[in-house]
Amino acid sequence: MAFDHPAMTIEDGPSPWRLAAVGITKRYGPLTANDAVTLDLRAGEIHAVLGENGAGKSTIMKILYGMEMPDAGTIERDGQPLIIRSPRDAIAAGIGMVHQHFMLVPTLSVLENLILGTPLSGRFMVRKRAVRAKLAALAARYRIDVDLDARVDELSVGAQQRVEILKALVRGARALILDEPTAVLTPREVEALGDTLRELCAEGHGIFIVTHKLAEVMRLSDRVSVMRRGRLIGTWPTAAVAADDLVTHMVGRSLQAAVPRTARAPGALMLEMQAIHVPGQGGRPGLRGLDLRLAAGEILGIAGVDGNGQQELADAITGLRRVTSGEIILDGEAITNRPTATILASGLAHVPEDRHRDAVVLDFPLTDNAVLVDHARRGIQRRGLVDQGAVTRFTDALIAAFAVRCSGPQAAMRSLSGGNQQRFVLARELSRQPKVMIAMQPTRGLDVGAISEVHARLLEQRDAGMAILLVSAELDEILALSDRVAVLREGRIAGVLDHPSVEAIGALMLGTAAEQAA
Amino acid sequence: MTAVAAPKLAAAMRSQAVLGLGLVVISLTAAGLVLLATGVNPLRAYVEILRSAFGSVDALSEDLVYATPVILTALSVILAFRCGLWNIGADGQLYLGAIAAVGLGFNHVDLPGPLLLPAMIVGAFVAGAAWAAIPALLRLRFGASEVIVTLMMNFLAVTLATYLIGGPWASGITPATGPIAPAGFLPSLVPGTRVNANLLVALAAAAGLAFVMKRTVFGYRVRTIGANIHAARFAGMNVDRVRFLSFAGAGGLAGLAGFGEVAGIYHDLPNGLSPGYGYTGIVVALLARLDPLWAVVVAFALGALNVGSGGMQRALGVPVSLVSIIEALLILLILGTRLMERRT
Incomplete structure (x- = not known):
């Protein structure tokens, strides 16, 4: 009976199905993470959900997988409501999820991880030999290349991800949710992942990919949805939408609440970073020869997709992370790799990104x-x-x-x-x-009133002659406050704009500007 | 504190007291059932505990004798814990303090009489601190768990003491080292009892630690690191340095406990010097919610329970394991209530 598992017995070919989240609303205190979001997934398609960090895409996926309960809205399969209160319910309903941080037992073998907690493991005894052939066949069918006997902690990140996918399939998943699946992969692994996913689709599975990487969306997906600030902006067939438009949808057309500001009168050079290198960790690029100049009386906005070196940039200046080469000069004084206390005392203020953790x-x-x-x-x-x-x-x-x-x-x-x-x-x-202030996501999680107050304070300080480095994922915020905008991509400044526009920033963020120039 | 805070504090202390009393009643009832089951009248047993713990000057003094080293090991655990580190090694640090005290007092060093005691105190503190510095360095440099390392080093410390007792410093008569010079004896506080001046050292240490934590820049740093190490780093605190100093200081405090046992009680280093004072210190620290002044109260209460139950055992023939059960019940109940409080 253990072998009657759905994933292993489908011999009659793909049958159509449709999974939908309808009108999902989810609030965390004053923050609305999902505002009447409707998304659907059909058999045989890859549906990419695109959005900046904090756009609410992880929330809707957690709701689909039963990790969070919505405040309003329903989940339906083929028009019939599904009740999903826990991941267990989701798995029973054929929904599987591969988290960004894998949920594998590192000291067990691949085989043991795959059958852990399933009927395949047997009631009392682990019947490895009996299930091995079945699992090998399943892996082969989807062209998932894994060694069933390897210990998980000896596998590469890409291989662990394959195990996670296989694990979801073994548990009968028809609808698969992949959360930022390419964040930790090498380009070759990304390609292999694409092959596997297409194979799955051919077999009648459906796949949600949650990501903020546009290039992969365009290459992998059949349909794409864009989320921003908890709302669904729209869903399009990937072939029928231009990448530029997706960027605009993702970051938002600026409805600049005109913050009154005086003309820019930049003064002396206050902060200079010369060819800064910081090693990357966990698939992040770190900093790779970053150059930056910030003058008194100006706000320099740092735009860029999250994870392109923003954290490393702030950490390098504040002395929280070692710089391997390059020089950082604060008001004429070299502060590279000095103790944080010394740097702060020499005129640096820091508003960290994670307020509760760091500030x-x-x-x-x-x-x-x-x-x-x-x-x-x-x-x-x-x-x-x-x-x-x-x-x-x-x-x-x-x-x-x-x-x-x-x-x-x-x-x-x-x-x-x-x-x-x-x-x-x-x-x-x-x-x-301070002479220089680093403000990281200074309005994240704040309500509208508080946001405009913070903005006014920052401008006030700029007018008083402070040099402000504003790092924000909100392009509206960057545009409203910055005198100049530097775009950070893969640990380098991709370009500095004196007259920033959404289009120009978007092009630099995604690297399309360079491609166009080439 | 401010005028507004005072009634609040009083109310908090009252509810604390009510809660504590309730817990004592519950655990006494539960233990009473156990006693009944073994055919002992629980009321008689409890009266016997009270009489043995508080019934005479001798009894009271023995409570304090027990409390003295436990206060110091509890302070040791508290100081380390306040900056987020577990010191399971107070027992070992106590032994090192004792070894240093005996080493100085056992006529190995010729010091003029009045200088011997201060030298023993300082020596014990430094030895305990140095012993604790090893796991602290391993933790801060290499990330080795201080829980494991301090625990392991306890066995090393006991073994070292056993070696000295059996070898170079053997008295040849008793299973102990030779005696220390009389100039190294701590005076008794109450003639004819074993309560000695190290109690004053312990009380001063408790008051001092409370002051340091509340009022000094160093204490502020320790508290910040314990409450949110990330914020401490972002604010530019030298987290590793503060943690190292705290942990070494913790070892020094435990070392003082060892000094007291040698200079105040035994006047030599006997085999089995500590019946687990270091581990009892952990319990006391947790029950006292890492408050140095409460640690004094809790240590005395545990001392009374210990002495009292010993008396009950002798008077009624109750096996000593029952006594341990009562103590364990009390501790589990109190810790359980803490967990429930945190939930709500």
């Missing part, structure tokens, strides 16, 4: 958070003792200056809303009167 201590009161960076400053401490009175006065001043809504300086950081936390972080960083 604040959620369990601490505002007072302790206020002096996170400057706790050793004179006036805050004397002879190694923290002056609590001074800390409280300082905290009060920060709260007043940025109108942070809280119950007082002793309030736990955790009790503040995201917008107020960010106000507090900005207040703290600006109180340090």
Whole structure:
């Protein structure tokens, strides 16, 4: 009976089916991750779901796979509602998912991973020999090349991904969700993956690919959907849509809420990065000879698809990551690979991307958070003792200056809303009167009111002569605030635009500008 | 603190006290059932525990004798834990402190009398700190789990002590090293009892650690690293340095416990010096919620339970394992309540 598994018994060829998520809405607190999203998947197609980080594409896939429950909307197969409350339900309904981070037991063999938790493993005894032939046949049928006896932790990343796909098939998946499947693969592996996926489609499987890489979308998919800020922008046959249009859909046509700004009056060179190299990790490019110049009184926007070196750029400047070659100069002073404390003290402020993880201590009161960076400053401490009175006065001043809504300086950081936390972080960083500020995704997760306030503060500081490096995935934000825009691609500055436009930035982001020039 | 915080604090302490009392009642009831099952009247047993723990000056003094090293090992665990590291090695660090104290006091070093005790204290602290510095370095340089390394090093420390006792420093009479010079004896606090001046050292250490954690820049750094190591790094703190110093300091505190046992109680280094004071310190640290001052209270309470149950065992013939069951029940209940609190 164990061999009656659907994936192994389909001999009657593909039969048509259609899986649909209809009107899915999902909220996390004030954030709407999915707003009435409708997506469908048919037998035999590859459907790419494209969008920036935070667009909501992972959320809709998690809902399809039962990892999250929607607040509204239904999942249907052939028009019949499906009830999916857990991945177990999803698997039973023939939906499989390959996560970006693989869910394999590294110390077990491929074979053991494949049958783990399935009826194939037998009730008490692992019947490896009996199932081996079946699994080998299945792998061969889809041209999935894996060694069943290899230990998973000895496999390459690409091979582990193949195991994951096979695992989903063994569990009877007809609809397969691949989350950023190419993020960790070499170009050759990407090609092999494409072959496997096409083979699967020919057998009547359907595949969702979640990605933000446009080139692969154009090459692999039959249909493409674009998501932005939780909404579905549209779904098109891939053959009938131009790549340029997809970019525009992905990043949004700028509806610039006109932030009042004065003419640009850039001053002295404040930050210079010369041929910076930082090794990449986990498939990321790191930095490969990055050059950058930032002057006083300007906002330089760093645009680019996430994962092209943004984090490494900020880490290199702040001294959190070692630079292997190149020079970073802050206001005439070389700060390359200096300790973070030294760099911060010489006039750098940092608004990190992950606020909760890197910018604040959620369990601490505002007072302790206020002096996170400057706790050793004179006036805050004397002879190694923290002056609590001074800390409280300082905290009060920060709260007043940025109108942070809280119950007082002793309030736990955790009790503040995201917008107020960010106000507090900005207040703290600006109180340090920096020459240069790095603002990473400074409005991520904030509501509209807080966003425009943060924008106004940044412009105010620029007018006061601060040099601001603004890294953002929101092209609208980049365009609204930046005097110049540098586009980061594969660890290098692909181009700097004095008069940025969505089209020009999009072309640089995707590398089509270079191709056109060539 | 501020005027607003005071009533809040009082309310929190009251609810803490109610909770604690409830837990004691529950565990006593549960243990009572166990006692009943073995044919012992639980009420008599409990009266006997109380009498043996608090009934006389001798009893009280023995509670304090037990509490003294446990306070210090608990502080050791707390200091390491506050910056996110587990010190399972307080027992070993205690042994190193004891070895250093004996090494100095066993006439191997000719120091003028009044200098011997201070030298023993400093020596014990440094030896414990150095012993703890090894796992700290392995952790910070190579990522080796400090849990495993400190645990393993406990066995090394005991073995080292056994070697010294049986070999170079053997007394030849008892299973202990030879005695230390009388100038190295810690004075007794209450004549005729074993309570010694190391209790004052332990209390001072607790107060000092509480002060350091609350009021100093170093303590602020330790707390920040323990609460969010990423934010600490991003704020430019030298995380590795602070963690190293904390862990070495933790070892030093445990070393002081070893000094006290040698200079205050045994006046030599006997076999089996510590009945697991280092491990008891972990329990005390967790029960005290990593608060140095509460650690003093909890250590005394555990001392009383230990001494009291020993008395009950002698008076009623209750097997000692039952006593351990009562202690374990109490600890499990308290820790369980903590987990439930965190859920809500």
